[in-house]
Amino acid sequence: MSIKVLISDKMDPRAAEIFRERGIEVDERPGRSPDALKAIIGDYHGLAIRSSTTVTADLLEAADNLKVVGRAGIGVDNIDIPAASARGVVVMNTPFGNSITTAEHAIALMFALARQLPEADASTQAGKWEKSKFMGVELTGKTLGLIGAGNIGSIVAARALGLKMKVVAFDPFLSPERALEIGVEKVDLDTLLARADFITLHTPLTDETRGILSRDALARTKKGVRIINCARGGLIDEAALKDALDSGQVAGAALDVFETEPAKESPLFGTPGFISTPHLGASTREAQVNVAIQVAEQLSDYLLNGAVSNALNMPSLTAEEAPRVRPYMGLAENLGKLVGQVIGDRVKAIAVEVEGDAAELNIKPITGAVLAGLMGSYSDSVNMVNAPVLAKDRGLDVKEVRHSHEGDYHTLVRVTATTDEGKRRVAGTLFGADNPRLVHIFDVGIEAELSGPMLYIVNQDTPGFIGALGTTLGENDINIATFNLGRRTVGGEAVALVAVDSQPSKDVVKKLCAIEGVRRVVPLRF
Known part of the structure; x- marks a missing residue:
């Protein structure tokens, strides 16, 4: 499906030209009534406005595909930013054009x-x-x-x-x-x-x-x-x-x-x-062209490659930063998902730490991705825009830590979740430039790719466990894709991350829990 943008206010023609030059379908429909705008807004991924259009909570409710609103100008009091954030819609302005x-x-x-x-x-x-x-x-x-x-x-x-x-x-x-x-x-x-x-x-x-x-x-x-x-x-x-x-x-x-x-x-x-004077502050030919160009470029950059400029409700991520940060965001989101699915809603605080090469990057999008993964375990339709809002609503304390030194890995992202029982940590790195890997899960060293349906299993490290696990899955027509195992001590607690081709049913999970030595089984999905 092609990306579509609506320009709902009068704007310099250069804005529409920029969208079309970058392969984005654009409609120019200024002067629509609120009801008429609401009737069509569901078709669009981006909305470019000036001061005439009011973006209300009611309008946003109808904007099923909307990802971003761009205001050509500095004032955004005609946009319900809290409602946009709750819907996961980025709100941008152009503070420098006029x-x-x-x-x-x-x-x-x-x-x-x-x-x-x-x-x-x-x-x-x-x-x-x-x-x-x-x-x-x-x-x-x-x-x-x-x-x-x-x-x-x-x-x-x-x-x-x-x-x-x-x-x-x-x-x-x-x-x-x-x-x-x-x-x-x-x-x-x-x-x-x-x-x-x-x-x-x-x-x-x-x-x-x-x-x-x-x-x-x-x-x-x-x-x-x-x-x-x-x-x-x-x-x-x-x-x-x-x-x-x-x-x-x-x-x-x-x-x-x-x-x-x-x-x-x-x-x-x-x-x-x-x-x-009748609100003439931005009324010069130069300013009208500048804000139109800027809003079109900002919306295009976001819709095409995820770059975020002059956003009011999420961290900025330049077009130059986006390619470098995006693999870390994927890793961070999966770490958040892992914490959310294993620990559940017992999380009271989250600390996001970066070290090595990751410490040189913009940490805000990485933190946003962790929260998106975490909050997505509790709520539907979560993204980096509304995840911080949902986290705040839950009273979740969020901390960011940057370490310039390298540890065991040249680059690392660590997520520490605080619960009433203590702190639980997971960490991941990138192999090569863009291949994310889990390397620690709750202080157990383990190397795994987080992808598709998986099983998180905590068991006593005893002979015969792997055979019993494979037999139980095989008897229930569930194929093992990859198997990753780590343990604290010989004969002590062990952790397995098993990628499977299909999600086990509740009955299968119950059978796995019945295997001797198994303490916990949690189905995961990434």
Whole structure:
């Protein structure tokens, strides 16, 4: 079956061209109603959107084949990410395609506020010549406060520094080293509010950032501050901003985004000192082409080779990394399946360790693959996207450990499961570049390929066991494909991994358990 992608919003034609060039079938159907979209979404593996399409839990319920949603742009508040994660759907955006455009728009609005350009333009074109009325302020020497110093915020900072402004930034994720690199002073929010002559917002809308410029925060700003928002509506209390403009606490405000869009009415409209634009931050020819190209390339890379770029709900895996990491992900998933099938739901915590060559790789996809294998033992329709969600729901603690040294193997992935009875470990390696092998199972050395139906057997190491096992399977028309055996001590506990051509029935498993010396039999499937 061919891979199919739906473009459900108006997008630069280059996006569809890229899909077709890479052998992906694409339909362009912008402007569909939610019901109409729901009626067809089940046919598609990928969905490319902008801001018009809303990806709801209801829509995702109908998207039986959907693997990835790509937002051409940075904002993803029109996508129900938790619902997508629960359905195993990757959500991507394109945070860099319109960064410069949005940053430039913020700078343009800052100039417009500083020199009252819209009012001066309207006055002059009305035949007035009110030169003395429009007394502006210089930007040079003023302090710009950045709320959010990520990709767009750092570009704004660079432009502001070029204008000889001082820049302070509030961003919980901004490290001191990064602040030094981009030339800003990292401060807390109260300090920014007290010092900034201009404030510009460049943060996503989350539960933590919603209303970050609240009525209380606006009251704590430096009197006469000017505020610019080209990020997301909802970051500012618009009614409180109106009052602050009326009182003079805020000298001017420029909004490109509103809490409700399209903003056909607002208490801010007509307020002296207020400037508005209709969400133009990304509206340049260059940005429209860039985000379309990026979303098409990202969706294509994921659907064709598993590369993950700019995902909001799973680890990134570049197209260059994917070929190297993919064999380890296969190994890791089987180790997770082995733990889940043998230990069951008694697992309380998981530690994923990599050493040797594996320690040089991106560990996040390897961990995701372990969780996918583990959680797939408990639930249906599990993949790397929803496995971490399911693990979190179960209260499973997940730890990652990287060892740069080599042990007995040049590369190794080890999974340690913690239960109430203690820790149980399994480990595997790659033979050659892409041939995964189990090498330890619960601290017993054993070499086995995990594939197809298998039997995990714990028994007393005594003569005659292998013969009795083979006889019982043969009498029940079950052929042994491979047999792998390990033991702790001579005459002590032994472990067998037996690959069989068909899955044994419950009656056969019961007969195997009755063999003298057998302590446990667990059917496995990989």
